[in-house]
Amino acid sequence: MAQSDSSRPEQPAAPRPGLLRSSSLVGMMTLFSRVLGLVRDMVIARYFxxxxxxxxxxxxxxxxxxxxxxxxxxxxxxxxxxxxxEYRHKHGHDAVRGLVNAVAGSLGFVLLLITVLAVMGSPLITAVFAPGFIDDPIRFGLASDMLRLTFPYLLLISLTAFAGSILNSYDRFAIPAFTPVLLNLSLIAAALFLTPLMSQPIMALAWGVLLAGLLQLFFQLPFLMKLGLLPRPRVDYRHEGVSRILKLMAPALFGVSVSQINLLLDTVLASFLPTGSVSWLYYSDRLAELPLGVFGVAIATVILPNLSRSHASRSPEHFARTLDWAVRMVLLVAVPAGVALVLLAEPLLATLFHYGEVTARDIGMSAQSLRAYSIGLVAFMLIKVLAPGFFARQDTRTPVKIGIIAMVANMVMNLALILPLAHAGLALATALSAWLNAFLLWRGLRKDGAYQFTPGWGRFLLQLCAANILMAGFILWYNAGANWLDAMATERIQDMAILVVGGVLVYGTTLGVGGVRLRHFRGH
Known part of the structure; x- marks a missing residue:
């Protein structure tokens, strides 16, 4: 008897888009979201x-x-x-749908339980994550009250990420990449329109977070329906796929999220520092995360399904080429971004945030931590693209070992640097531990034979160095003697636009003259 269509392994209906094209699409959507995120932070800074x-x-x-x-x-x-x-490659649509239903029910049940407990115990959670607030009744009370509204966001956004993972696996990258725009719009609207209605104006932002979670989840559901994969949640921890996911998740909690744990440790320690330290770290982290979110996450989002398919189809050469392409793309973007953020820390912060309640001291303090974070920008982005090289092969043990090493190193450096450098020391410790993490991931992939250099690396590094040196020279020349804190807002915006556009042109032109072409990065 012929095998039914629903039980056959799926075959692609059309050629898959190139890696560069897919990454560009995700990057453009993410860039739009990140720009709105900066607008959101400017509004929050102006009001609060x-x-x-x-x-x-x-x-x-x-x-x-x-x-x-x-x-x-x-x-x-x-x-x-x-x-x-793997289910798509080896099984049929019915099996995929069964996996989606079981994961939706199992994940949703756990998240619901966690959310209920967290809302009931919000003061305890606040004390754990911000112990420095305990002796400050105003900050502690506000944080606890707002956490009751913001914590359900975890349930909603986790289910949103689950839906986005399905869409990404089917090469529907645009919708998940656009979804974060709704968070930024919600927070901007809350700050502008809800703030005057609240006895505690800052509470408006907590309501904005809750609304954003609802909007993001329901936005993606129609697109899952088009794929025939709208979940019908069913709690089933005995499902073979759910069991495997849980086994892979346990060590992956450390392996992929070390940088996030390090950033959280920064917040915990910063809560003991003078008032404003948490905000200074937040504003600087937001700028450092702009290139990370736009390009690093975009590349990682695209290569994970690609690497997973290469592993499932036993194509190690394609696997290694994909990783090498990702590393080159990261260096092409992260190196100039890191150089620019170090050189333009105060000008960027002044242009974006030096309005309303933000003082010149806030700008100077945020600039210190921004420079420190920028030192680790290349490493942050490398982690994003190297970690999938392990997870696509369902190897979660190696990244967790590396993650623990990096996390312990970060804690030691936090304690060593917080006294002499205060909040900037916390940012520098995070950056240095990220470099350790990225190096150990790269070494592990090389040792396994999963990552191999393709020809042309020597010339590429020379081209990259020349372009960055000339770009830095242009920035230093144009910015010499500028006084960003006392300048009018229109002057700051105009000068920043010239620096950004001019820097990009110098960098891109130098690469072009050196022989770098777009076709070299199209992927496969």
Whole structure:
């Protein structure tokens, strides 16, 4: 008897888009979201500055956001996508649908339980994540109250990330990449329109987070319906796919999310520092995460399904070429971004945030931590593309060992650097531990034979160095003697536009003259 269509392994209906094209699509959508995110942060800074209310909100928002990155976009995504790709390759649509239903029910039940417990115990969670707030009744009370509204975001955004993982596995990259725009729009609207209605104005932002979670989840459901994969949740921990995902998730919690744990440790220690330290770290981290979110996450999002398919189809050469392409793309973007952020820390922060309640001291303090974070930008992005090289092969033990080493190193450096450098020491420790993490991941992939250099690396590095040196020279020349803090807003925006556009042109032109062409990075 002929095998039914629903039980046959799926075959692609059309050629898959190239890696560069897919990464560009995700990058453009993410760039739009990140630009709106900067607008969001500018609005928050203008209304609330870097005071007690802002510190409390950033802690209340960071807790579910950290857990979301840890469980949903981090460990869960890295465990779920390879298993889903294998089901698509070896089984039929009915089996995929059964996996989706079982994962939706099992994941949703755990998240619901965690959310209920967290809402009931919000003061205890605040004390754990921000112990420095305990002796400050205003910040502690505000953070605890806001956490009751922001923590359900974990449930909603984790299910959103689950839906996005399915769409990404079917090469529907645009929808998940666009979804974060709704968070930024919600927070901007809450700050502008809900703030005047609240007895505690900062509470408007917590309501904005809750609304954003609902909007993001329901936005993606129609697209799952088109794929015939709208979940009908069913709690089934005995399902073969769910069992494998759980086994892969446990160690992956550390392996993929070390940088997030390190950032959270920064927040915990910063809560003991002077008022404003949490906000200074937040504003600087947001700028450092702009290139990371736009390009690093875009490349990682695209290569994970690609690597998973290569592993499932036993194509080690394609696997190694994909990783090498990703590393080159990261260096092409991360090196100039890191150089620019170090050189333009104060100008960028002044242009974006030096309005309303944000003082010149806030800009100077944020610039210190931004420079420190920028030192690790290349490493942060390399981690994003090297970790999938292990998870696509369903190897979660190696990254967890590396993650623990990097996390312990970060804790030691935090304690060593916090006294002489305060909040900037926390950022520098995070950057240095990221470099250790990236190096150990790269060495592990090389040792396994999963990563191999393709021809042309020597010339590429020379081209990259020349382009960055000339770009840095242009920035230093144009920025010499500028006074960004006293300049008018229009002058700051104009000069920053010239620096950004001019820097990009110098960098791109130098690469072009040196022989770098777009076709070299199209992927396969």
């Amino acid at each position: 500055g870097a005071g007690a209310g802002a510190d409390a909100f950033f802690v209340a928002f960071k807790i579910p956001n950290f857990l979301r990155r840890l469980f949903a976009e981090g460990a869960f995504n890295q465990a779920f996508v390879p298993v889903l790709s």
